[in-house]
Amino acid sequence: MTHRPDAGHPAPPPGCPAHRASTPMYGPDFAADPHAVYAWLRTQGPAAPVELAPGAHATLVTDYRAALEVLRTPEVFGKDARRWRALADGRVAPDNPVVPMMAYRPNCLFSDGDAHRRLRQAVTDSLSRIDPNALRGYVERSADTLIDRFAALGEADLLGSYAKILPLLVFQQLFGCPPEIGDRLVEGFSGIFDGVDAERADALIAESLVELIGLKHTQPGADMTSWLMAHHARLTDEEMIHQLVVLIGAGTEPQQNLIANALRLLLSDDRFAGDLAGGSMPVEDALDEVLWLDPPMANYAVHYPVQDVDFGGVHLPAGEPVVISFAAANTDPALLSDRRTGNRAHLAWSAGPHTCPAKDAARLIAAVAVEKLLDRLPDLELAVPADRLVWRPGPFHRALTALPVRFPPIQPTRLAPPPVHDLAASAAGDTGTTPLPHHPAHPQQAEPTGDSRWKASSAPSPSTPQAATSTARPPGSAPGERQRPWSFLAAWWRGQ
Numbered sequence: 001m002t003h004r005p006d007a008g009h010p011a012p013p014p015g016c017p018a019h020r021a022s023t024p025m026y027g028p029d030f031a032a033d034p035h036a037v038y039a040w041l042r043t044q045g046p047a048a049p050v051e052l053a054p055g056a057h058a059t060l061v062t063d064y065r066a067a068l069e070v071l072r073t074p075e076v077f078g079k080d081a082r083r084w085r086a087l088a089d090g091r092v093a094p095d096n097p098v099v100p101m102m103a104y105r106p107n108c109l110f111s112d113g114d115a116h117r118r119l120r121q122a123v124t125d126s127l128s129r130i131d132p133n134a135l136r137g138y139v140e141r142s143a144d145t146l147i148d149r150f151a152a153l154g155e156a157d158l159l160g161s162y163a164k165i166l167p168l169l170v171f172q173q174l175f176g177c178p179p180e181i182g183d184r185l186v187e188g189f190s191g192i193f194d195g196v197d198a199e200r201a202d203a204l205i206a207e208s209l210v211e212l213i214g215l216k217h218t219q220p221g222a223d224m225t226s227w228l229m230a231h232h233a234r235l236t237d238e239e240m241i242h243q244l245v246v247l248i249g250a251g252t253e254p255q256q257n258l259i260a261n262a263l264r265l266l267l268s269d270d271r272f273a274g275d276l277a278g279g280s281m282p283v284e285d286a287l288d289e290v291l292w293l294d295p296p297m298a299n300y301a302v303h304y305p306v307q308d309v310d311f312g313g314v315h316l317p318a319g320e321p322v323v324i325s326f327a328a329a330n331t332d333p334a335l336l337s338d339r340r341t342g343n344r345a346h347l348a349w350s351a352g353p354h355t356c357p358a359k360d361a362a363r364l365i366a367a368v369a370v371e372k373l374l375d376r377l378p379d380l381e382l383a384v385p386a387d388r389l390v391w392r393p394g395p396f397h398r399a400l401t402a403l404p405v406r407f408p409p410i411q412p413t414r415l416a417p418p419p420v421h422d423l424a425a426s427a428a429g430d431t432g433t434t435p436l437p438h439h440p441a442h443p444q445q446a447e448p449t450g451d452s453r454w455k456a457s458s459a460p461s462p463s464t465p466q467a468a469t470s471t472a473r474p475p476g477s478a479p480g481e482r483q484r485p486w487s488f489l490a491a492w493w494r495g496q
Helices: 028-032 034-042 064-072 113-127 132-150 158-163 165-174 179-194 198-218 224-230 237-268 270-277 283-293 326-330 359-376 487-493
Strands: 047-053 056-061 155-157 299-305 309-311 314-316 322-325 404-406
Touching: 028 034, 034 047, 034 326, 047 314, 047 322, 056 064, 056 326, 064 299, 064 322, 064 326, 113 224, 113 237, 132 158, 132 165, 132 359, 155 158, 158 165, 158 237, 158 359, 165 179, 165 237, 165 359, 179 198, 179 237, 198 224, 198 237, 224 237, 237 270, 237 283, 237 359, 283 326, 283 359, 299 326, 322 326
Parallel strands: 056 322
Antiparallel strands: 047 056, 155 404, 299 322, 309 314
């Protein structure tokens, strides 16, 4: 693809930090071949001007070492988005589609110094309470249930029927989220990542999280939401909302893209296809390759120079966004190596004080999801040529629109969905279940055996001080009220 930075785009006004011609990072051309755009940008130095969305200018770092310098020097490049001058002075409209992904929130992603350390500690401490064996077991059972829904059909869209849904089941369990709240959260996060009706998506997320937090004030359990609320950092309700935005956002959309991109690679690259035919499933190798070449968050880690800085010959004004291209930095020609198997020096999880705190859990979920699918459907193949797969537009993610496959039909191994435990009860040693909706053609089956609780012994106890919060909102549903299934899941279970 020949990409001209000024094609069809008027030059920024004189005096604008993006006065050098900005390369657009939105639309189908960029989505189809972002690496061609990165190659063009490299000709301008370690960092170059880009347009993330119409009117939203930034500097994109494409050099590996330069990216590390930004990520590891918070005294020079801050994360607090209240420094974003273009938003503050009106050059970027509040309804610009990239604003929800970039604007300040009082969470660990957009904070610096002591504030960052306090919020980050609450997240890392809460994540440490998850039992990885319980997580693996729940992912396996959820994966089996999803595969059973299309195993006898001989064809499926692995994105819509598998990669999208599996992280949602996991996050519902992990955050103790009732389905009716989860439905709205998924809709909101999808809107933000797609850049569609961003203001409505942002409001939907905030309203849903207020409801979830209100519920956990009265019904705490062995889940991330309750653990964060009970942490000695004493998060306010507002801080809770914004911490959950980061955690749930990172646990759904990027997770589904990691799963789908790994499956695409395994099914389209001869290096992996040959191993699959021989009975070997190099899933970890495929994940490494994806995290190097097509990371689910290709461009992000927005920073703001705390003062004007000369960066490798590029003038970076204070308060103008600097975005790290993880995908471009990982493929920097200066790295001089095509050997990625077992190499974890990529930047897909970022680096420095803002390294992703959930990278181990995210990789485990993706690996189990891919392994289970290939184990159940070893003769899986793409239903269309790999070069006909379509990528979703957007400056930040690397995401397919669909992943159609075919395979010899097999009989389901189980008909019942995995249990979704009442995590508040499990904190007291109970493992009562609330099943997901069943396909009406199948009777209720016995639930799988085994303990799929999170680390229940670490659940908040009456002796754990509650966080100082604002007035609790009414819970999302009465304790004994039957939960409604997520609307899109209910339709999917009915085969619609």
